[in-house]
């Protein structure tokens with residue numbers, strides 16, 4: 037095993053930064069091990085430079101008891117890959133009917149609460165959850181979505197959904213939920229964290245709430261920062277590319293994700309919000325799926341993109357395009373998420389990046405069991421070559437003798 | 444002008460040129476001639492197989508394709524949803540594998556999910572014709588509507604065609620746009636705001652297309668109108684106050700269609716709800732081309748089957764002698780459906 041020598045790596049031209057913290061991953065275990073396991077997901081995390089990941093509790097059974105948290109922690113430790121921080125459900129069984137035992141869950145090690153994927157529709161219950169989470173000194177990670185408005189939608193509602201004849205999810209489904217959540221956060225004084233914000237108006241609402249002094253934070257995913265709804269129609273142009281990429285077949289279910297890929301205007305607004313600090317963290321919402329859930333009709337396919345291993349190169353593309361500074365992006369991958377959780381950045385976790393390396397995304401090349409990414413076959417620039425957890429080199433990739441310097 | 448046919452599939456005409464669409468319509472002219480013969484059959488696709496895979500019931504479209512294939516002497520294999528493995532929950536991926544194993548030169552697919560024909564086309568060797576997918580497209584309907592309008596009005600350049608009704612859920616509306624606009628026509632959409640895609644209603648429309656909620660204004664001076672079928676479920680889904688109000692506000696009545704240009708035709712993809720989106724007097728009136736649509740549908744589908752299978756080959760049968768060589772043995776093909784089912 038190589039040892040981690042920061043000075044030597046930097047001298048060789050690598051970018052060495054604190055290990056990334058991902059507030060939002062789906063490890064699928066227990067219950068959906070054909071899609072991902074704690075071990076495969078934690079290894080995929082290291083490949084992407086994420087030395088810490090927060091595991092969403094929408095497993096089967098859902099993580100809503102101290103015993104399940106203990107089991108999760110034990111399995112993650114055995115995997116000996118990225119650190120896995122357990123997130124517990126807000127409501128028992130994620131059913132949105134009654135609160136889980138939030139105080140006990142926090143004591144058992146839950147770093148936050150979330151019913152991700154199934155927003156708590158009942159505003160009174162959600163208010164109670166916020167009050168309890170405040171008492172337990174944990175943030176509530178909320179998936180903002182008005183279920184009545186999003187209804188049977190499968191992509192962003194806009195010009196592309198109109199042309200394709202696919203039912204749309206309007207931006208307002210997210211914005212209306214955020215407006216409600218912000219009102220309840222103000223009422224309770226709790227730490228509210230909004231997951232995967234995806235629209236221009238969503239970040240504007242958060243910007244104003246922050247200006248009003250609310251304890252609200254939010255995250256954005258790399259795919260919402262790079263891709264648009266045009267991808268559903270077969271366009272493969274990354275938001276900052278001037279020249280259109282060759283077209284792919286439309287209706288490819290790898291582009292189906294919730295919240296859906298939005299418009300170019302939304303993408304620009306998300307970068308602006310990242311740059312001005314409205315967005316606190318970049319989180320992948322890594323959502324691996326077995327091929328049987330994705331290799332189907334668009335409307336029947338599961339939502340989600342396998343995102344851990346492609347996150348950094350996508351983000352570096354935006355940096356190279358001048359849409360945000362490298363420091364801003366790195367902060368949103370490290371100190372930002374740590375602040376959301378109220379933890380310190382582990383002081384001996386490191387990520388080593390070869391910014392000039394190019395590589396092609398292939399199913400076989402992904403450590404995740406989820407091959408569901410619309411980036412398959414695409415050449416990306418920038419690659420994580422080493423991940424260090426607690427001083428221990430847990431992943432080592434293709435370390436070249438002398439990486440090319442990047443402008 | 445000479446057009447080289449290079450399409451492998453007919454999934455939607457959204458990226459077709461004017462020349463390609465005209466080539467299909469011109470080829471359909473010759474096919475209509477075949478259909479007018481005493482024995483409606485020509486031999487060019489003998490020994491070829493057309494598979495009709497209908498995962499959603501539609502007798503009209505299926506029969507139209509079947510007649511088209513048989514009129515060109517192709518063998519036809521029918522796979523329908525009812526009683527098949529589709530109904531038993533077989534995945535589309537498995538179905539595609541089965542269809543690929545069956546072989547076949549052309550696979551005609553009707554499916555309830557938008558995009559399903561693209562999914563299948565990527566996984567089979569046959570040429571795929573989209574016979575209607577979800578709310579996305581129904582390109583053979585768009586082409587037959589373009590054919591019918593061109594036969595009536597001549598060059599469609601500058602002509603304004605109104606499409607009225609449930610545009611949101613209509614694959615016909617989308618394919619009409621994608622067949623008519625390349626030919627130079629303008630399309631005016633009309634209907635309740637809840638049954639128009641929000642982006643289109645708010646002005647972000649395909650080029651050549653406009654939205655006029657008031658059907659009387661939309662029809663005033665128009666060169667033709669296509670009424671869309673209204674599903675009664677839209678009322679239960681909260682998209683309409685009532686079917687009655689819809690019929691009064693957007694239904695095609697005689698006084699309404701009379702405000703179009705003299706002789707401007709009325710069309711409907713069928714099946715119709717008479718008294719809802721169209722009055723019986725209009726459906727069966729002098730302007731109605733609804734029966735012609737049915738006949739033209741067979742001719743346009745013959746043209747597409749022919750072009751997909753033999754399009755690159757210079758053995759066009761159009762204008763050839765009646766197929767006397769087979770006249771002795773072959774019974775006439777099933778009579779063409781007339782009237783509206």
Ligand SMILES: [Zn+2]
Nearest residue numbers: 152153179231
């Ligand atoms: Zn979510």
